[in-house]
Amino acid sequence: MSPQPADVATYALRLGDDALVASHRTGEWIASAPQLEEDVALGNIALDLLGQARALLTYAGSLRTSWGEPARTEDDLAYHRDERDWLNVQLVEIGDDGDFGRCMARLLVLSAWQRELWERLQGSADATLAAVAAKAVKEVDYHRDHATQWVLRLGDGTGESHERMQRALDAVWPYVDELFERDALVDRLVDAGVAADPAGLREPVLAYVGAVIAEATLRVPETTVRHSGGRRGVHTEQLGYLLAEMQHLARSHPDARW
Amino acid sequence: MSGGDDLTAEGGHGAVPTSGVPTGAGVTPPSREWPLWEVFVRSRRGLSHGHVGSLHAPDAPMALRNARDLYTRRQEGVSIWVVPADAISASSPDEKDAFFDPAADKVYRHPTFYTVPDGVEHL
Numbered sequence: 001m002s003p004q005p006a007d008v009a010t011y012a013l014r015l016g017d018d019a020l021v022a023s024h025r026t027g028e029w030i031a032s033a034p035q036l037e038e039d040v041a042l043g044n045i046a047l048d049l050l051g052q053a054r055a056l057l058t059y060a061g062s063l064r065t066s067w068g069e070p071a072r073t074e075d076d077l078a079y080h081r082d083e084r085d086w087l088n089v090q091l092v093e094i095g096d097d098g099d100f101g102r103c104m105a106r107l108l109v110l111s112a113w114q115r116e117l118w119e120r121l122q123g124s125a126d127a128t129l130a131a132v133a134a135k136a137v138k139e140v141d142y143h144r145d146h147a148t149q150w151v152l153r154l155g156d157g158t159g160e161s162h163e164r165m166q167r168a169l170d171a172v173w174p175y176v177d178e179l180f181e182r183d184a185l186v187d188r189l190v191d192a193g194v195a196a197d198p199a200g201l202r203e204p205v206l207a208y209v210g211a212v213i214a215e216a217t218l219r220v221p222e223t224t225v226r227h228s229g230g231r232r233g234v235h236t237e238q239l240g241y242l243l244a245e246m247q248h249l250a251r252s253h254p255d256a257r258w
Numbered sequence: 259m260s261g262g263d264d265l266t267a268e269g270g271h272g273a274v275p276t277s278g279v280p281t282g283a284g285v286t287p288p289s290r291e292w293p294l295w296e297v298f299v300r301s302r303r304g305l306s307h308g309h310v311g312s313l314h315a316p317d318a319p320m321a322l323r324n325a326r327d328l329y330t331r332r333q334e335g336v337s338i339w340v341v342p343a344d345a346i347s348a349s350s351p352d353e354k355d356a357f358f359d360p361a362a363d364k365v366y367r368h369p370t371f372y373t374v375p376d377g378v379e380h381l
Contacts, residue, residue, distance in 0.1 A: 035292065037313050037324040044327050149320060 003192040007185050008126055009063040010087065011195055013077070014231055015117075016056030017088035020078060021239070022110055023049035024246050025092060026103070034100055041146060045107070048139040053078075055132045079250035083240050084233040091175035093230075093239040101154055101161075101168035108147035109172060112208045113179045114140040116201045125193035148212050155216025166218050173221035178228045179205070294343040295321040297328075299335035307339050315340075 026046035033039045054074050061072035091110060096102040118140060121133035154165040180202040182190075189195035213220050229235070249256070292314040298307035310329045315321035321340040330338065349357055361367070 035314055037315065037328060041324065041327040044331065146323065149323060153316065153320075 003126070003189055003194050005063045005066040007189055008129075008194060009060045010185060011189055012056045012060040012063070012129065014087040016053045016060060016077075017086050018092050018110075018114075019049045019056065020053035021086070021088045021242065022092040022106075023047070023053060024242055025096070026107070028096070029100075029103060032098070042103075045143050045146065048136075048143065052132065052136045052139070055128075055135075059128050059132075075250065079247045083235055083243055086235065086239060086243070087231055087233060088239075089175070089178045089230040090227050090236050090239075091172070091178065093236055093242060094172070094175060095238050095242075099164070099168060100150075101165045102171060104147050104150040104154065105165070105168040105172040107143060108151050108212065109176055109179075109205075109209055111140045111144035111147055112205045113201060115144050115208075116204050117196050120196035120201075124195070129194065144208075151212055151218075152216045155213070155218040162217065165216065166221075169213065169218060170221045170223075173223050174225040174227050176206075177226040178230060181228060181231065183231065292316050295325075295340045296343050296346060297321075297325045298339040298341070299325075299329055300337040301335050303336060307337065310334070312343060 023046045026042050026049065029042045030039050030046070033042055057074040057077045061074060061077050065071050091106060094106070096106070115137065118133040118137040121129050122137060124130045124133065151165060154161040156162070157165075180198045182198045186195050186198060190197045210220055227236070293316075294312055295315055295318075296312050297310050299310045300307045313321065313324050313328055315324045318340060322338060325338045325340055329335070
């Protein structure tokens with residue numbers, strides 16, 4: 001069964017929005033990280049994510065012509081969509097409040113999930129998604145390693161760093177479950193061999209993250225709170241502020257160039 | 259800190275105590291600086307590692323990762339070494355004359371007195 005282009009476009013937009021919002025959040029650390037070396041590392045990671053976002057948004061925008069709508073560019077989609085039109089998971093939009101541990105907790109979960117996702121999407125029936133995945137899988141492999149190194153050191157470091165790393169994991173954990181949600185659109189794409197089954201990612205992602213947490217002498221948070229809704233355009237208050245900053249220049253000076 | 263009665267101060271508003279205030283002078287705080295590492299990168303197979311710069315990192319695995327991020331962003335290398343900077347013994351600028359100048363007039367140390375046969379490449 002061949003997939004509907006509109007489904008593929010929405011799926012690409014979801015994954016692209018994840019990458020773009022995560023890129024912006026990560027980029028906020030540049031010049032604020034604990035060391036110059038970490039500024040550069042987070043800058044590299046943010047740029048990797050930005051590259052993934054560009055490919056995915058461009059693809060999502062170009063698919064629109066297949067059902068008779070005008071194509072939208074990556075910039076149209078990045079700078080001229082309002083909050084309710086963004087389809088990223090809430091995990092990537094929550095702020096770090098200047099807490100480096102939060103940044104690493106978020107990156108650990110996100111990169112562990114993206115690692116499994118892109119690995120599977122290399123075999124997607126959609127050639128463009130498969131090509132993006134082949135490039136992205138190596139990038140997020142490194143992101144995951146970077147987050148792992150820091151969570152190990154902070155968790156198994158001093159009393160204070162252990163305490164703060166645990167608090168960071170606790171803060172991020174209510175947003176983990178949303179990564180593994182499925183809906184009718186994803187079900188159709190899984191059947192068509194285009195999408196990766198989100199539920200199938202749960203076990204390997206949690207196994208990896210759990211092993212890092214255990215080695216870092218931390219504990220896996222227990223939470224009954226499960227935030228959700230990002231894939232339907234429902235977001236936390238914090239996304240609005242992020243978009244205001246990210247989109248302000250492009251909206252104030254349309255078509256500005258340098 | 260002891261009670262306010264023990265302090266003296268100068269000035270009016272925002273007076274600054276001049277004595278009796280613990281300042282921490284003479285106390286060495288725990289170091290917050292990461293140690294320095296020297297970075298060597300091999301640009302491609304068959305070449306040797308060359309020194310490219312230095313960086314700060316808390317330990318060797320992080321030093322390798324920081325080196326990857328700082329010095330191989332543009333595909334500069336296929337292999338990285340990191341060495342604690344204090345593990346390197348360097349020649350002293352004061353000994354420069356004794357170390358290096360005697361080599362200046364010893365032309366026989368250069369293989370310039372051989373006739374290279376025609377057709378020999380890569381010599």
